[in-house]
Amino acid sequence: MSKRLSKEELETDPLIENYNRLANYYQQNRTRITSIAIAVIILIGGIFGYNYYSSSQENQAQELLAIAENYYAQGDYENALYGNEFELTYGFDQIAEEFPWTNAGNIANYYAAVSSFELGDLENALMYIENFDVPEGILGVGPLVFHAKIHLANENYTAAGEKFIQAANWNVNDVTTPSNLYEAAQAYYKAENYDRADELVSKIIDEYPQSDRLAEAQRLKGMLAAIN
Numbered sequence: 768m769s770k771r772l773s774k775e776e777l778e779t780d781p782l783i784e785n786y787n788r789l790a791n792y793y794q795q796n797r798t799r800i801t802s803i804a805i806a807v808i809i810l811i812g813g814i815f816g817y818n819y820y821s822s823s824q825e826n827q828a829q830e831l832l833a834i835a836e837n838y839y840a841q842g843d844y845e846n847a848l849y850g851n852e853f854e855l856t857y858g859f860d861q862i863a864e865e866f867p868w869t870n871a872g873n874i875a876n877y878y879a880a881v882s883s884f885e886l887g888d889l890e891n892a893l894m895y896i897e898n899f900d901v902p903e904g905i906l907g908v909g910p911l912v913f914h915a916k917i918h919l920a921n922e923n924y925t926a927a928g929e930k931f932i933q934a935a936n937w938n939v940n941d942v943t944t945p946s947n948l949y950e951a952a953q954a955y956y957k958a959e960n961y962d963r964a965d966e967l968v969s970k971i972i973d974e975y976p977q978s979d980r981l982a983e984a985q986r987l988k989g990m991l992a993a994i995n
């Protein structure tokens with residue numbers, strides 16, 4: 768038969784002592800605890816609501832993007848970029864502006880940059896590509912190269928060289944890395960920064976001797992030696 772605990776033993780039991788402390792704390796801080804609980808519930812509800820809203824925004828932006836891509840594929844860069852008011856379609860410009868936190872909105876910035884470039888609008892092409900969030904890995908190399916080419920078209924050779932180097936280092940491999948290092952060297956050569964150009968072609972020759980750009984790098988190095 769189990770021993771029955773006295774009142775004193777009950778009051779000194781650790782579990783009951785903790786319960787009493789908790790009960791007293793709750794009584795003294797009831798309003799504060801209730802407010803915190805309500806805030807947590809609102810926060811959780813807000814997270815679920817935001818996720819639903821984000822998903823809805825992404826789906827809508829993807830649908831609009833697909834229509835703009837059709838114009839783009841046909842070479843109709845004007846309607847691809849700004850939409851067609853008669854057909855009530857969105858262009859990349861509107862998608863990027865109205866859906867900035869979606870993947871579709873980000874891709875729209877890249878398409879808008881290319882479309883502007885094709886239309887000869889280098890200023891807007893640069894603006895859009897600077898708003899584009901470059902993806903990690905090999906997929907990010909192409910957009911960085913395109914960014915560099917916009918600088919080249921603007922005859923901003925130093926900025927172009929910097930972007931080509933960024934593209935070379937974005938995903939280091941035996942193909943795109945030496946190719947973009949060579950493009951960077953060419954850009955610095957045009958900027959008359961011959962020392963930097965020489966550093967880059969030397970890097971190609973020393974570290975990427977199997978590259979398709981090796982002969983071009985050696986030729987440029989010879990030209991630089993003649994200057995110096």
